[in-house]
Amino acid sequence: MRLSIIVNRQEQQWRGEELIIGSHPDSDVFLASPDIQAQHACLTKHGSIYTLEALSADAFVHGEKGSKRIHLQRGDIAYVGNYSLLVQASEDGDADAQIVIQALEPDEFVYARDESASGANTFFSTSKRTWAYGLSLLSLLFFLALPLLSVYSKPYEDTAEKYHLSTDKVWISGDLASAHKSPDIADNCEVCHQEPFVQVTDQACEQCHSDTQDHFDEKHAAGFAQLGKFFNKQACTDCHKEHVDPHPIIDSSETLCKDCHASEETMRALKSNMPAVSGFTLEKHPTFKYTHLMYQQVTGQEHFSWQQTQTLAQANQPEVSNLKFPHDIHLDSNKVNKENQQALECNDCHQQKDKEHFEPISMEKHCQSCHSLQFDDVAGERELPHASPSVVIQELAEYFALQYSSASKRKDMAYSRGYATRRMPGKNSVARASVRACGQSTAACIKNATSQEARNQFEVTGCVTCHEITKDMSKPFKERWHVLPVKLQQDWYPLLKFSHRSHLLGLDKNEQENCLSCHEAVQSNDAQDVLIPNIENCVQCHQSSHGSDNLVPSQCVDCHTYHHTLDSQGDMP
Amino acid sequence: MAERKTIFNFANWRYLYLSVFVCALCIGVYYSHASDKIANGGTWQGYALGSLGALLILWLSLLGVRKRKYQSSLGTVQGWTSAHIYLGLSLLIIATLHSGFQFGWNVHTYAYVFMVVVILSGVVGLVLYAVLPTRMIQNRSGFSRKQLKQQLHDLEQTIIEGLDNFPKKIQALVVSALQNTDHSEKLFTVLFFKDKSKVADISRLDDAADFVLVANPNQKTLLDYVANHATHNEQEVSVQKLIEQLAQRGVLLSKLRQDAKSQGLLNAWLYAHVPMTFALLVTLAIHIFSVFFYW
Numbered sequence: 001m002r003l004s005i006i007v008n009r010q011e012q013q014w015r016g017e018e019l020i021i022g023s024h025p026d027s028d029v030f031l032a033s034p035d036i037q038a039q040h041a042c043l044t045k046h047g048s049i050y051t052l053e054a055l056s057a058d059a060f061v062h063g064e065k066g067s068k069r070i071h072l073q074r075g076d077i078a079y080v081g082n083y084s085l086l087v088q089a090s091e092d093g094d095a096d097a098q099i100v101i102q103a104l105e106p107d108e109f110v111y112a113r114d115e116s117a118s119g120a121n122t123f124f125s126t127s128k129r130t131w132a133y134g135l136s137l138l139s140l141l142f143f144l145a146l147p148l149l150s151v152y153s154k155p156y157e158d159t160a161e162k163y164h165l166s167t168d169k170v171w172i173s174g175d176l177a178s179a180h181k182s183p184d185i186a187d188n189c190e191v192c193h194q195e196p197f198v199q200v201t202d203q204a205c206e207q208c209h210s211d212t213q214d215h216f217d218e219k220h221a222a223g224f225a226q227l228g229k230f231f232n233k234q235a236c237t238d239c240h241k242e243h244v245d246p247h248p249i250i251d252s253s254e255t256l257c258k259d260c261h262a263s264e265e266t267m268r269a270l271k272s273n274m275p276a277v278s279g280f281t282l283e284k285h286p287t288f289k290y291t292h293l294m295y296q297q298v299t300g301q302e303h304f305s306w307q308q309t310q311t312l313a314q315a316n317q318p319e320v321s322n323l324k325f326p327h328d329i330h331l332d333s334n335k336v337n338k339e340n341q342q343a344l345e346c347n348d349c350h351q352q353k354d355k356e357h358f359e360p361i362s363m364e365k366h367c368q369s370c371h372s373l374q375f376d377d378v379a380g381e382r383e384l385p386h387a388s389p390s391v392v393i394q395e396l397a398e399y400f401a402l403q404y405s406s407a408s409k410r411k412d413m414a415y416s417r418g419y420a421t422r423r424m425p426g427k428n429s430v431a432r433a434s435v436r437a438c439g440q441s442t443a444a445c446i447k448n449a450t451s452q453e454a455r456n457q458f459e460v461t462g463c464v465t466c467h468e469i470t471k472d473m474s475k476p477f478k479e480r481w482h483v484l485p486v487k488l489q490q491d492w493y494p495l496l497k498f499s500h501r502s503h504l505l506g507l508d509k510n511e512q513e514n515c516l517s518c519h520e521a522v523q524s525n526d527a528q529d530v531l532i533p534n535i536e537n538c539v540q541c542h543q544s545s546h547g548s549d550n551l552v553p554s555q556c557v558d559c560h561t562y563h564h565t566l567d568s569q570g571d572m573p
Numbered sequence: 574m575a576e577r578k579t580i581f582n583f584a585n586w587r588y589l590y591l592s593v594f595v596c597a598l599c600i601g602v603y604y605s606h607a608s609d610k611i612a613n614g615g616t617w618q619g620y621a622l623g624s625l626g627a628l629l630i631l632w633l634s635l636l637g638v639r640k641r642k643y644q645s646s647l648g649t650v651q652g653w654t655s656a657h658i659y660l661g662l663s664l665l666i667i668a669t670l671h672s673g674f675q676f677g678w679n680v681h682t683y684a685y686v687f688m689v690v691v692i693l694s695g696v697v698g699l700v701l702y703a704v705l706p707t708r709m710i711q712n713r714s715g716f717s718r719k720q721l722k723q724q725l726h727d728l729e730q731t732i733i734e735g736l737d738n739f740p741k742k743i744q745a746l747v748v749s750a751l752q753n754t755d756h757s758e759k760l761f762t763v764l765f766f767k768d769k770s771k772v773a774d775i776s777r778l779d780d781a782a783d784f785v786l787v788a789n790p791n792q793k794t795l796l797d798y799v800a801n802h803a804t805h806n807e808q809e810v811s812v813q814k815l816i817e818q819l820a821q822r823g824v825l826l827s828k829l830r831q832d833a834k835s836q837g838l839l840n841a842w843l844y845a846h847v848p849m850t851f852a853l854l855v856t857l858a859i860h861i862f863s864v865f866f867y868w
Binding site: 132196200251 | 613675687736
């Protein structure tokens with residue numbers, strides 16, 4: 001193939017099989033243009049047809065019919081990069097054809113280089129809106145749709161648990177309080193959250209806590225309504241905030257109590273006669289009230305009743321238990337000893353039942369080992385029953401009836417037992433007296449002995465040592481003496497919490513000394529003394545929280561109960 | 574000299590003072606929790622702080638709306654932006670107080686973290702928009718990006734037209750450099766990759782029919798080739814001119830690259846702050862929904 005080639009009006013002759021057009025220096029037709037590749041295109045001839053073929057993917061050639069591979073005849077025009085290529089008859093007879101290659105004007109060039117291949121504005125292939133919706137959808141899916149699905153679809157919830165997918169647990173703002181963290185409750189939100197968008201109701205709590213008492217009754221609730229207090233509906237959730245672990249679910253804050261109790265006005269408005277309390281110091285807290293057990297004799301009748309009555313400590317109201325008991329003598333080792341010659345200790349009689357309370361004192365357990373009811377030396381260990389005077393007199397009568405059934409028998413028995421050597425100090429020997437003096441009829445002897453011993457027991461020594469006994473001579477013998485009923489107060493502060501157990505711990509004192517540091521038993525010579533300490537004793541170690549001194553910070557609920565059982569007056573001591 | 578008016582000192586720092594006041598008020602509300610009470614979103618203080626925070630987020634997101642309402646007379650956009658910045662920052666304090674410092678793996682903390690990220694992205698944007706626009710104008714010597722591109726185009730045209738006087742080798746080198754110039758404008762590319770421009774290897778030009786390309790960062794390799802060639806060439810004047818033109822082209826290219834970097838950062842910021850704000854509104858709604866669903 002021989003060609004006459006005119007490039008930008010410069011003519012050259014060429015001979016060969018393949019005409020290579022490119023920007024490489026070795027090209028047959030060298031075109032210095034960025035739009036021309038090193039080896040851009042190749043022109044070949046088959047018969048009268050010229051074929052123009054692009055040599056690389058980046059190389060652009062195109063004609064009227066097709067691109068990349070174009071068949072040209074004389075008179076046809078094609079484009080190579082930014083050049084036009086015209087095939088025409090050669091004026092020079094030797095050449096097969098004349099190829100005219102000419103640079104195009106910029107506006108004629110169709111395949112312009114992509115100047116703005118990628119603008120900075122298309123940094124992201126997606127729009128801002130897509131990003132916004134995408135992010136929102138993620139939130140909606142994981143924090144709304146799937147959790148909602150887990151609420152209403154048990155199968156999904158099970159699957160989600162298994163594969164750790166999103167459930168309504170992502171809505172939990174904090175761990176449950178430990179008591180509520182049982183599978184029954186913790187795995188079923190709806191146990192408490194019974195209805196969507198409705199705050200947890202008291203009914204939900206009462207499924208388990210049905211016996212919990214309200215803090216105040218209807219009478220006070222009406223007062224709350226008048227005050228317009230937020231607290232008036234008294235919902236469990238007002239104070240008990242769940243899902244705030246590690247904070248306790250029980251609100252033990254002083255402010256909760258002080259909201260109402262600090263102001264006497266508020267308390268009055270709430271129809272309570274309780275004094276104002278604003279903390280735990282002598283100034284801020286009223287003195288304690290004992291709950292006295294009051295013994296009342298109904299006038300004109302032989303009825304007695306006990307009534308719990310609150311008394312201010314200052315009133316020095318004596319305890320009327322109808323029992324005689326001097327603590328000082330019992331704690332004095334010179335006067336009273338145990339079998340091992342040791343002094344009595346508090347816990348010999350006051351045995352702890354729980355950390356706060358003590359077992360009731362009883363004659364049989366706590367007194368009788370020393371104060372036996374033996375009444376007759378001759379009878380040895382025989383004791384009177386710890387019963388009513390009529391039963392005691394009956395017992396005495398029967399005893400002496402048996403003794404005097406045969407004088408000789410009695411005499412023998414008395415001597416054989418060696419009664420004289422075993423005479424109890426301060427006691428008459430019924431047996432000896434009877435042997436000596438009873439020369440009358442058996443019935444008279446029995447009566448005398450019974451009467452003498454009864455008088456002895458009820459008036460001199462025996463029952464009367466511990467009991468308060470009245471005598472009414474107008475009544476028949478059997479009903480002459482009356483032992484006043486005995487009752488000891490079990491709980492002086494029945495609505496307060498106080499742990500004896502923790503107060504018995506001490507660095508430099510033993511248990512006994514710890515008891516005596518609050519209860520002045522050693523100085524008490526009368527059972528009427530109330531040995532229960534008052535606030536002055538407590539504030540030596542305790543004060544409201546946030547105080548500056550080195551005292552045990554104490555909150556209201558450390559001693560007071562919130563869900564207490566209301567007493568008959570509806571007031572709390 | 575009067576201080577220049579900016580979005581920071583707008584109206585004598587009005588919104589800074591407002592935000593400080595709002596924060597102080599919120600801290601006061603927070604500490605009205607009795608010292609022995611547990612502070613969280615469920616106390617009256619918590620509800621109050623939460624409501625304020627939610628309203629604030631709603632209002633802050635309205636800046637985008639206000640910006641587009643050119644005819645609005647509801648304050649100037651500058652004033653809105655100033656308030657947006659200071660009140661947006663105060664939201665960090667308000668929302669933290671609302672949380673009562675209780676955090677966990679749940680939707681509530683997720684919403685909180687989301688909000689913090691949006692606010693922090695706002696701070697980043699503040700820095701970017703304070704620094705980059707001035708730097709971009711300096712970089713482009715006052716021309717627009719389009720004008721710079723036109724200059725580059727014209728310069729390349731001139732270079733090509735003047736190439737006829739040079740040996741084919743030089744022509745081919747310049748052409749290969751033009752063909753293989755790295756015009757990347759994508760932020761990721763300009764930020765993390767160097768100029769990947771290439772040029773035909775002069776030493777292997779004769780070995781192969783195609784160009785064997787070598788790295789040509791900032792057109793330096795090409796300049797070296799042309800400069801070295803000039804010592805063997807008598808047309809020194811025109812070579813000098815070509816070198817100058819090529820150097821000038823290199824400068825233009827690096828300016829465009831720098832400009833793409835800055836513009837990309839500004840755009841990327843919009844892609845972060847605005848869509849995240851939208852998603853934050855949705856997440857906030859989910860937070861409120863879930864709180865009251867299990868009230």
